[in-house]
Amino acid sequence: MGFSSSKSPFPLFLDLGPLYRCCGSTAMTSAATKQVDTRVVVETPEGVDFTFQIAGPGIRMSAWALDMLIKALIVGFVAAIVSIVTTLLEGTSGLQITGGLVLIVSFLMDWFYGSFFEGFRSGQTPGKTYYNLRVVRSNGTPVDLLSATGRNFLRFVDLLPGPWTVALLCMIFTRRLQRLGDLCFDTMVIQEARAPGGRAAGLTKGIEPLLRSECTRRFSVPDRTLAIIERLFAADRIISDARREELAKPLSLSIRRRIGWQPAGPDPANPYKFYQNQADQHTRFLKQVLKTFAVDDMVGIRSADAGTKGANA
Amino acid sequence: MNRERFIRSRRADWQQFELLLGRLKSTSDSRWTGHDVSELSRLYRSLCYDLSLVQSREWGTRLEAYLNDLVAQGHNCLYRSPPASAVRALDFIIYGFPKLLRSRRQEFAISAALFVIPLVICIVVAIVRPDLAATVAGEEQLRAVVDVYSGDVFGQAAGTYGSQRTYMFGYYVSNNTGIAFRAYTFGILAGIGTCLILLSNGITIGMSTGAVLSAGPPASINYTSFVVTHGAPELTAIVVAGAAGLVLAKGIFIPGSRSRLASLRHHGRESLQLALGAGVMLFFAAVLEGYFSPLPIHPAWKYTAGSLAWLFVGLWLGMSGRERAAA
Numbered sequence: 001m002g003f004s005s006s007k008s009p010f011p012l013f014l015d016l017g018p019l020y021r022c023c024g025s026t027a028m029t030s031a032a033t034k035q036v037d038t039r040v041v042v043e044t045p046e047g048v049d050f051t052f053q054i055a056g057p058g059i060r061m062s063a064w065a066l067d068m069l070i071k072a073l074i075v076g077f078v079a080a081i082v083s084i085v086t087t088l089l090e091g092t093s094g095l096q097i098t099g100g101l102v103l104i105v106s107f108l109m110d111w112f113y114g115s116f117f118e119g120f121r122s123g124q125t126p127g128k129t130y131y132n133l134r135v136v137r138s139n140g141t142p143v144d145l146l147s148a149t150g151r152n153f154l155r156f157v158d159l160l161p162g163p164w165t166v167a168l169l170c171m172i173f174t175r176r177l178q179r180l181g182d183l184c185f186d187t188m189v190i191q192e193a194r195a196p197g198g199r200a201a202g203l204t205k206g207i208e209p210l211l212r213s214e215c216t217r218r219f220s221v222p223d224r225t226l227a228i229i230e231r232l233f234a235a236d237r238i239i240s241d242a243r244r245e246e247l248a249k250p251l252s253l254s255i256r257r258r259i260g261w262q263p264a265g266p267d268p269a270n271p272y273k274f275y276q277n278q279a280d281q282h283t284r285f286l287k288q289v290l291k292t293f294a295v296d297d298m299v300g301i302r303s304a305d306a307g308t309k310g311a312n313a
Numbered sequence: 314m315n316r317e318r319f320i321r322s323r324r325a326d327w328q329q330f331e332l333l334l335g336r337l338k339s340t341s342d343s344r345w346t347g348h349d350v351s352e353l354s355r356l357y358r359s360l361c362y363d364l365s366l367v368q369s370r371e372w373g374t375r376l377e378a379y380l381n382d383l384v385a386q387g388h389n390c391l392y393r394s395p396p397a398s399a400v401r402a403l404d405f406i407i408y409g410f411p412k413l414l415r416s417r418r419q420e421f422a423i424s425a426a427l428f429v430i431p432l433v434i435c436i437v438v439a440i441v442r443p444d445l446a447a448t449v450a451g452e453e454q455l456r457a458v459v460d461v462y463s464g465d466v467f468g469q470a471a472g473t474y475g476s477q478r479t480y481m482f483g484y485y486v487s488n489n490t491g492i493a494f495r496a497y498t499f500g501i502l503a504g505i506g507t508c509l510i511l512l513s514n515g516i517t518i519g520m521s522t523g524a525v526l527s528a529g530p531p532a533s534i535n536y537t538s539f540v541v542t543h544g545a546p547e548l549t550a551i552v553v554a555g556a557a558g559l560v561l562a563k564g565i566f567i568p569g570s571r572s573r574l575a576s577l578r579h580h581g582r583e584s585l586q587l588a589l590g591a592g593v594m595l596f597f598a599a600v601l602e603g604y605f606s607p608l609p610i611h612p613a614w615k616y617t618a619g620s621l622a623w624l625f626v627g628l629w630l631g632m633s634g635r636e637r638a639a640a
Binding site: 042044045046047048049050051052086096097099100101102103104106107110111122134136140141142146147149150153154156157160180183184185186192223224226227228230231234294 | 585589
C-alpha cells in the first residue's frame, strides 16, 4: 500500500498540493462537461448520449397560468352542475352541499392537480401538453407518481412570497433550471418535439444556389463540411452576425478554393447590391453552399399521419 | 456507407418507429401487445445505433436533432417507473406509514413537543389565569368559543343535518389538510414555518380548550365529547405533518455523509410519504368531525368512541408493520 500512496518515502518531486491537482482536474472537467446553455445530455443504458432542451421560466409560467385557468374552470363547472342538481333535489339546503363539494374540489385542485396529471400522463399537465413541456427525472426517465406529487407540493413554497419568487431565485442557481420542488425530487422540465425540418430548412430561404457553370473545379462538398456549416447556423447558438462572418471566412475561402468559385464583381447595372452584400459575403456563400449541396432529405419523414403533436410548433 | 445510402436504408425504420410511438402514446400500456413491445425495443435499439453513428460521423445537426428526438421519446416510452397501484398504496398506509414514522421518531418527538407543550401550557394558563388568557387570545374570541359550546350544539333540525354536515366536511378537508400540507412544505425553508404553524396551532387550540374547560358544564362536556373522537387522528396528523416538515429541514441542515442536495433528495421522498399519510389521517378525521362528532347522542357514546379512536391510532402507529420488520 505504501507505493500507491502519494507520499513516497523518497520524494523526488515537489508536491504542489491540492491546488495544483485541483487546477488540473477542473480544467479537464470544465472543458468536457460544463455547458453554458440549456441543454442536458443524458446517457441511455444503450450507451447513446442524447440531449434534452430544458424549458425556461417564461414558457413554464405560461403553462402554469393555463393550468390555473383550467383548474378554475373545473371548479366552476363542478359548482354549477352540483348546485343545479342539489337545488332541484333538496331545495335551498343544496347550497351547503355545493359549498362543501366546491371546497373539496378546490382543495384537490390546489394540491393534487399537477401530481395527478404528471403522475398518470407521464409528466404532462394539460398546460404543459399545450406548450410541449414535460416533467422528467434528471436522468431522463419519466417521473413517478411520488416525485410528481412532491414537486407539486413544494410549488406552494416556490410561489412564495410573490408569484414565483423562490422558484426563480432557485432556477437562477441551478444548471437545469430547477425550482425547489424539482431539486428536492430530482426532476426537471424539458421542452419536447422541436420542429424537425429539412437539412437546410428555413436557413436558405431566398438564397440562390451556386451554378455548376460558375465553378471551375469539382462540384461537391463533403457531408462533414456541410455539418460544420449547419452547426455554425444552429438556432440555439447565439453569436453575433459579425462574429459568424468572422468564423465563416476561413471555411468559406477553403470551399471556394476547392470548388473553384470566384465571386462576381459588382454588377454595372446595380453596383450598390454588391457593396451591400460585402459585409456578410462569407456567411452568404456558406448558405449558398448549403442550398446547393445539402439535400433536403428530411422533409416528410415525420409524416402527418404519425400523429405526433407539436410538429409545427 | 455514405449519408444518402444510410438515410435511404434506415428511413423506413424511423417512420415505422414514429408511427408505433404515436400509437403507443395514445393507448394505455396495459393494452400494448407483446408484438408492439418487442417491435418498439428492436426499433429503439437500432435507432440508438443510428444516432451514435450520425453523431460520430457528423452527418448534420438536423438529422442528429431528428434522431435525438426520436430516441428521447422512445426512451421515455420504454423506461418507466413501476405503475402506481391501489394495492401498494393501501399496503403503504396500513404497514409502511407507521413503520416509516417509527423510523423517524426523533422528528416526531420534536414536532409533538412543539405542538403539545404550548397546548398544555395554554390550557393551564387559561384555567388558572383567565385574565392572562384573555389578553393573549382576545376576550371576545374566547367568549365566542365558550358561547358556541354552551348552547344546544348538537340540536340541529334533522332535515338539514346531512347537507350542513357535508359543507363542514368539505371545510375540514380543505382547511385542516391544507394546514398540514403547508406545515410540511414550509419544512424546506429551514423548518421555520413548520415550527410556527405547530406552535400557533398549539397556542390557539390550548387557549380555547382551557377557556371552555374553565366555563364548566355544559360547555366543557359538549366540547370534550365533540373533539375527543376526531381529535385522535386530527391532532396526531398535524404532529405527523410537522414531523415531515422537520425531516425536510433535517435534510438541509444535517446532511450527514451525503452532499446537501443528495441528502435533501433522500429525506424528501420519506418526508413526502409522511405528509401524505398525514393527509389520509386528516381525511378520516374530517369524516369523523363532519358526520360523527356532532351527532346528537349521549356524551358517553362519544367518549367510548373517542377512547377507541385513540387506542386504534396508537396501536396502528405503534405496532403496525412490526412483524414484517422482524421477518
